[in-house]
Amino acid sequence: MSDTIGLKTIDVAPTPSVWQRIPWRSIAIVFPFLAVFIALAIGSPAFLGAQNLGNVLDRQSGILIVAAASTLVLIAGGIDLSIGATYMFTAVICGTVIVRVGGLGGALLGIAAGVVAGLLIGLANGLISTYLKINPLIATLAMSFIILGATKLVSQFGKQGIGQIRVDFPEFRWLATTKPLGISLPTWIALVIIVILAVVLWRTTFGRYVYAAGGNAEAARLAGIRVNLVRISTFALTGLAAGVAGVIDLARTPSVPENDAIATTLTFTVLAGIVVGGTSILGGEGAIWRTVLGILFIAMLYNGFTLLRIDPLFQGIALGAIILLAVGFDAWSRLRRR
Amino acid sequence: MPAPAVAGAPQLTIELRGVGKSFGGQPVLADIDVRLEPGSVHALVGENGAGKSTLSKIVSGVYTADAGELIVDGEEQRFTSPREALDRGIATIAQELALVPGLSVAENVFLGREPRTLGWVSRRKLRKAYLELAERTGFTLDPDVLVGALRTADQQKVEILRALARGASLIIMDEPTAALSAHDTELLHGVVRQLAASGHTVLLISHFLGEVLELCDTVTILRDGRLIRTAPAADETETTLIEGMLGRTLGSVFPPKPAAPTTEDAVLTVTDLVAPGVHGVSLAIRPGEIVGIAGLVGAGRSELAHAIYGAAPRFGGSVEVAGEACDPGIPAALRRGIFLIPESRKEQGLVLGRPIRQNVTLSNLADVATAGWLRHGAERRGARDMLERVTVAGDDRRPVSALSGGNQQKVLFARALQHPRRVLIADEPTRGVDVGSRRAIYDLIVGQAAHGIGVLVISSDVEEVLGLAHRILVVRGGRIVGEFAGDDMTEENILTAAFADPTVNEDA
Numbered sequence: 092m093s094d095t096i097g098l099k100t101i102d103v104a105p106t107p108s109v110w111q112r113i114p115w116r117s118i119a120i121v122f123p124f125l126a127v128f129i130a131l132a133i134g135s136p137a138f139l140g141a142q143n144l145g146n147v148l149d150r151q152s153g154i155l156i157v158a159a160a161s162t163l164v165l166i167a168g169g170i171d172l173s174i175g176a177t178y179m180f181t182a183v184i185c186g187t188v189i190v191r192v193g194g195l196g197g198a199l200l201g202i203a204a205g206v207v208a209g210l211l212i213g214l215a216n217g218l219i220s221t222y223l224k225i226n227p228l229i230a231t232l233a234m235s236f237i238i239l240g241a242t243k244l245v246s247q248f249g250k251q252g253i254g255q256i257r258v259d260f261p262e263f264r265w266l267a268t269t270k271p272l273g274i275s276l277p278t279w280i281a282l283v284i285i286v287i288l289a290v291v292l293w294r295t296t297f298g299r300y301v302y303a304a305g306g307n308a309e310a311a312r313l314a315g316i317r318v319n320l321v322r323i324s325t326f327a328l329t330g331l332a333a334g335v336a337g338v339i340d341l342a343r344t345p346s347v348p349e350n351d352a353i354a355t356t357l358t359f360t361v362l363a364g365i366v367v368g369g370t371s372i373l374g375g376e377g378a379i380w381r382t383v384l385g386i387l388f389i390a391m392l393y394n395g396f397t398l399l400r401i402d403p404l405f406q407g408i409a410l411g412a413i414i415l416l417a418v419g420f421d422a423w424s425r426l427r428r429r
Numbered sequence: 430m431p432a433p434a435v436a437g438a439p440q441l442t443i444e445l446r447g448v449g450k451s452f453g454g455q456p457v458l459a460d461i462d463v464r465l466e467p468g469s470v471h472a473l474v475g476e477n478g479a480g481k482s483t484l485s486k487i488v489s490g491v492y493t494a495d496a497g498e499l500i501v502d503g504e505e506q507r508f509t510s511p512r513e514a515l516d517r518g519i520a521t522i523a524q525e526l527a528l529v530p531g532l533s534v535a536e537n538v539f540l541g542r543e544p545r546t547l548g549w550v551s552r553r554k555l556r557k558a559y560l561e562l563a564e565r566t567g568f569t570l571d572p573d574v575l576v577g578a579l580r581t582a583d584q585q586k587v588e589i590l591r592a593l594a595r596g597a598s599l600i601i602m603d604e605p606t607a608a609l610s611a612h613d614t615e616l617l618h619g620v621v622r623q624l625a626a627s628g629h630t631v632l633l634i635s636h637f638l639g640e641v642l643e644l645c646d647t648v649t650i651l652r653d654g655r656l657i658r659t660a661p662a663a664d665e666t667e668t669t670l671i672e673g674m675l676g677r678t679l680g681s682v683f684p685p686k687p688a689a690p691t692t693e694d695a696v697l698t699v700t701d702l703v704a705p706g707v708h709g710v711s712l713a714i715r716p717g718e719i720v721g722i723a724g725l726v727g728a729g730r731s732e733l734a735h736a737i738y739g740a741a742p743r744f745g746g747s748v749e750v751a752g753e754a755c756d757p758g759i760p761a762a763l764r765r766g767i768f769l770i771p772e773s774r775k776e777q778g779l780v781l782g783r784p785i786r787q788n789v790t791l792s793n794l795a796d797v798a799t800a801g802w803l804r805h806g807a808e809r810r811g812a813r814d815m816l817e818r819v820t821v822a823g824d825d826r827r828p829v830s831a832l833s834g835g836n837q838q839k840v841l842f843a844r845a846l847q848h849p850r851r852v853l854i855a856d857e858p859t860r861g862v863d864v865g866s867r868r869a870i871y872d873l874i875v876g877q878a879a880h881g882i883g884v885l886v887i888s889s890d891v892e893e894v895l896g897l898a899h900r901i902l903v904v905r906g907g908r909i910v911g912e913f914a915g916d917d918m919t920e921e922n923i924l925t926a927a928f929a930d931p932t933v934n935e936d937a
Contacts (some may be wrong), residue, residue, distance in 0.1 A: 311780065376782055
């Protein structure tokens with residue numbers, strides 16, 4: 092550092108204009124979101140219909156819940172690849188309990204079992220990736236294989252004969268079919284969870300610790316923050332969210348197809364939404380509202396492909412290109428700020 | 430690409446005439462005349478900030494001198510990159526070794542210039558080239574061993590061999606033995622002698638005066654960027670070297686010390702503390718007392734600070750604050766009122782991407798929150814008050830990375846000041862801090878002591894410790910090896926205790 096000795100720097104930079112004060116990097120997602128929204132509104136008359144928008148939100152509610160919680164994990168400097176597997180596992184647990192117990196009691200017990208199973212898996216992910224010092228990427232990747240295996244094991248007990256677990260009982264399906272104020276219950280649940288998590292991140296000491304743990308873990312530790320505890324909490328919240336999402340989506344479907352690809356797709360879509368929203372994969376930065384826009388952006392894109400009858404083949408290609416653009420923009424703006 | 434391994438490296442005579450260098454208008458080197466004789470071992474000594482590293486970096490092409498000339502074998506040179514200096518036969522062995530642990534010795538030596546056959550690396554040719562080089566230079570190292578499996582001294586040998594393979598005839602070594610055990614230090618001394626015997630020149634920067642006197646032919650003393658003298662090592666003693674490195678009076682850089690407390694009970698009592706790098710340390714600080722910790726890099730100063738603060742596992746011993754036991758762990762230490770301003774503010778202190786305000790309040794959120802709910806108004810006011818006290822101006826919503834080093838350090842002091850503390854540990858409080866901020870930071874330290882806080886100041890700048898502390902403890906090998914107060918608090922005493930020859934104290 093000897094080359095800076097004696098260098099008297101003045102930190103009072105010239106007052107930036109309003110234009111310069113806008114944190115462009117943070118709000119970047121707003122522009123493509125609006126662009127696609129407007130383009131679809133013009134290009135497809137069906138898009139703006141309450142029916143279509145309601146459907147999009149209803150279908151995205153599970154993924155939004157998982158993505159909101161996963162954003163906390165990423166900001167705290169971790170990553171969770173097991174969310175898709177957890178989501179499937181909790182659905183199977185829930186379905187099996189409902190099939191075995193039956194009635195409204197069985198439905199409530201199943202919901203509780205699914206949510207608690209998600210929480211426990213999240214806790215396990217957190218403990219493994221902090222106290223056992225296994226890189227969270229590897230830890231949750233390994234966990235997702237274990238969970239998918241366990242899913243098949245459990246589903247043996249929930250199946251009637253061959254085929255899938257089916258829970259087409261009104262005692263359970265009200266969870267997805269009720270529409271308070273004309274909006275589906277899953278959408279309401281997602282909204283409440285997103286608002287709670289966003290406020291926690293923005294306005295509580297825990298939220299502050301999440302940012303610090305991801306921004307500079309050693310500095311956070313030396314400032315007296317229990318970094319491991321913070322990270323475990325983010326994993327636990329994510330597991331819990333995956334549990335809620337698994338149960339909600341089971342109520343909508345209402346069966347669990349045995350297909351690992353569903354788990355993988357959910358994980359990838361959640362991570363894609365978070366990254367497209369502009370939350371840094373390196374930790375320390377990000378916001379939940381951006382993740383919500385990111386997920387809805389992807390959903391609109393897919394919806395648009397369907398409405399405009401574009402070959403779904405191109406969906407993946409378009410999404411991949413958008414992720415690269417988003418991450419490239421992130422890296423570029425970091426570089427420029429140095 | 431120049432041909433590797435020029436047989437019988439040409440001898441180089443290097444001369445600096447009237448060399449000067451400034452950074453940001455502040456001169457760090459002025460009017461330096463030094464001549465490096467071929468085949469000699471030449472030492473550069475001086476305190477931190479005396480200009481040793483800058484001087485060596487001018488020779489090795491990292492910096493270009495602002496004034497004067499650099500003459501290599503009679504012709505003036507202006508190196509604009511280390512690459513150019515290397516092509517002229519000047520190589521630096523860095524403190525941080527740049528080797529690939531997963532490759533063998535021979536592969537590392539010829540890294541980037543492997544002998545090839547049709548584009549493929551030829552292992553046979555590589556081995557042959559290595560053995561030729563080893564024979565010519567007299568180094569014996571198995572070419573096939575993985576570098577990661579070697580001890581540090583042997584890794585340094587690999588680095589030296591790599592320099593020789595590229596035809597280096599002047600080798601600059603910056604603190605090569607700082608991280609070595611006594612045995613490895615002996616091995617490396619052998620290597621240096623061997624280099625000189627084979628006609629190479631070695632420019633050695635070292636804090637170990639015993640090593641300098643034993644190993645070197647010539648010694649150049651720098652102080653405050655100026656040349657004090659160049660003399661044969663045989664004419665110097667440790668005392669004359671230390672006298673040469675000192676000199677400047679402790680001027681108005683430091684605020685007047687508050688009166689030292691006399692009779693009060695200790696605010697911090699550390700008893701037989703054992704932790705990583707700390708081997709049984711006992712000390713006591715009274716309220717309002719500033720205690721300095723001096724010692725060399727790697728002596729265990731920061732380790733001691735971390736152990737007291739609970740940032741490192743505690744294997745034994747106890748820490749008490751005002752007579753109450755402090756459990757291990759940082760949260761417990763904070764609750765008892767101990768606060769650490771760590772050595773590296775960028776890596777250990779600040780969350781660089783977050784706003785200044787949030788960096789101030791990071792350890793003190795309980796003061797501005799109710800049951801975990803942040804009161805933004807209270808936080809804003811609290812942070813502003815603190816930033817005003819430590820004289821950091823400007824919008825505190827900017828990321829802390831936008832501030833200069835000095836102001837970043839002040840942000841850490843703001844964090845320390847926001848909550849009442851009883852013990853403040855400041856590790857290297859002015860490293861990389863400009864002169865203006867330096868005085869402000871000293872004022873803050875002295876001000877804390879005046880408020881009855883026990884302060885522990887750790888610094889590798891002996892003058893800083895002398896200028897601030899009522900009492901000084903010297904650390905070496907994770908132990909306290911000297912305590913000086915009053916008239917005994919002299920630079921000579923501290924340096925003598927700290928600079929003891931590493932070979933003598935290895936098994937102490």
